[in-house]
Amino acid sequence: MKKILVIATITAFGMVSAQKNTLLLGGNIGYSSDNTSISGKKSEVESFSFTPTVGYQFSDHWTVGLNSTITSGKKPVGEGSLKENGFAIGPFVRYAVPLSQTFAVYGDLGAGYQNMKDTYTIGATSSERKMNGFYANFTPALFINFKNGFGLNFNIGGIRYGYLKEDGADVKNNKFNFSFGKEVGVGISKNFGLK
Numbered sequence: 001m002k003k004i005l006v007i008a009t010i011t012a013f014g015m016v017s018a019q020k021n022t023l024l025l026g027g028n029i030g031y032s033s034d035n036t037s038i039s040g041k042k043s044e045v046e047s048f049s050f051t052p053t054v055g056y057q058f059s060d061h062w063t064v065g066l067n068s069t070i071t072s073g074k075k076p077v078g079e080g081s082l083k084e085n086g087f088a089i090g091p092f093v094r095y096a097v098p099l100s101q102t103f104a105v106y107g108d109l110g111a112g113y114q115n116m117k118d119t120y121t122i123g124a125t126s127s128e129r130k131m132n133g134f135y136a137n138f139t140p141a142l143f144i145n146f147k148n149g150f151g152l153n154f155n156i157g158g159i160r161y162g163y164l165k166e167d168g169a170d171v172k173n174n175k176f177n178f179s180f181g182k183e184v185g186v187g188i189s190k191n192f193g194l195k
Helices: 002-008
Strands: 012-014 022-038 041-057 062-077 080-098 103-122 125-147 150-155 159-166 172-178 185-189 191-193
Touching: 022 185, 041 080, 062 103, 080 125, 103 159
Parallel strands: 012 185
Antiparallel strands: 012 022, 022 041, 022 191, 041 062, 062 080, 080 103, 103 125, 125 150, 125 159, 150 185, 159 172
């Protein structure tokens, strides 16, 4: 029940619908946990992510900025465990359309650099690999304005493509993720006016 409550209250500080000449600061925090028991043997997969964001809204509809993402996760693999740590950073552009004083819809389009470090451990023995590459994504969302630039934003997934190549080896990973309707994101937002 505790984990369900944590997942249900995932906090996200996101960006609000565009208001000309404003600065927005924020980020998303996410956590997931998956416990499986097969014939009495338990398996737990956990992941955590943090996505800080900064942007400048230069018109009533357009925002440009910088996103970064820090991820960490662990899962059982064979007789050992795999720990994954990732980092991504890149620019984004947002187009927002106000529907009323309370509601707005927006879409974020971003791309940038990413890297991943995997550590596989069996007993006291560990092996490590590092990968570098790029990503591109699109996320549509809804913003609900409460008061003074504070509000909530909601999304139900998006589209993401990622490419990683292992350092010093001919190992490549191409990943396409279409998550519309499979994920839900909830965030708290704040706009800061500039003079």
